[in-house]
Amino acid sequence: MNNTIKCQLNHRTIREFKEKEVPKDLLEKFVEVIQRTASSTGMQTCSVIRVTDKEVKDKISKVCGQEYVARAPELFIFIVDAYRNNKIAEEISGKEFTESHDMDRFFQGWTDAVLAAQNLTNAIESEKLGAVYLGSILNDTNEIIDILNLPKLTFPVLGVAFGYPNQEPQLKPRMDMNLRLFENEYKAFDNYKEEIKEYDEEMQTYYDLREANKRVDSFSRQVISRLENTLESRAKILNSVVRQGFDLKTEK
Template identity: 45%
Template structure:
């Protein structure tokens, strides 16, 4: 197996880092990997906020409730960015009256995620550890305010990066047959039955990772999260409207 393929197979989320910044030459290479990521229509509707201010990092940690965030050497927030091209269009003399559409927002989200993964792969190829941070989106409006994001931009995901100071297990993944289909989507009569083996793997993973203090399986976690997310009222549409997007 070549080195690149092995990176995918051995990826782990790192949440404990050494107290040192990433070398400048490595950071330059990682940013270059980001700039060369594919983007929808070549419009490059994504940007990064590199959070280096400790006070700002602490405030983002409070949003996420993940205490380790304040100690991450390199913290990034990936942003869907329709603002830049909108301003370019205005400066070019185009009459812009409509708000950016949901389709445009999705393009920006896609560009952001592809760029983020390019950075993650580049970082891991250089021996660094990374962790994706969905928890920084616990309060969209507060994060937007902290980062001084203009209208027509929206935070997509966070990422922590640095030199790993831990050696966690590789998390098991479900069978490809449940996630990759040929020509059409396939459904199963009994997903719990199909996932029995994977549940056992995940139960063992959590049990050994937490030294016997936690025991759970994938289907229970997935069910609980799906139920909880449906019960909680989403604030994302209000935040998108305030950022100027046409989501009605």
């Protein structure tokens, strides 16, 4: 097995980091990895904001509801960026392009951002550093937009905080791939409760370091808890997408 696959199979979320800076040469490599990530139709419709200002980090940490975000040595925020290409087109052609506002452009940028964040994380872990994805920046997208001064036709997707690990979490159990990998068509099961019985039991042997010495609940109970405790701001996220200038073009 090659080292790339070994790193991927050993992926763990790291939330506590040593007080040690990431060397400049490594950061430059990581940025190059982001640059070389595949991009839809080559349009490179995502951008990255490296957050170095402590006050800005603190504000983002409060949106995330995760204090360790403020202490992370490095914090990259990945965004949809249709603004740049729209400006390029307008300046060169001398006309406006309503197409820049459509959802195709939005989802191209969203996909580009996610791919770049994953590529960055693979690179980070290959250098024996650790990282945590921060989907929690979407807890209040309007606040993140204000904090980062994002113009129209941009949108926050996710963050990646990283540095040298200061913890060694367990490898988190995953459900059997027979529930996630299908051939030719989607497979619906008659009894999901029975299908995940062993996984439920396995999850209850896992310790999440966010709650030291406490085993987590079964996966099925976690699913229910997530559905019962949906954040209203995240449920209404499309309103923020529209405020950023994107046109949903929904059919009534």
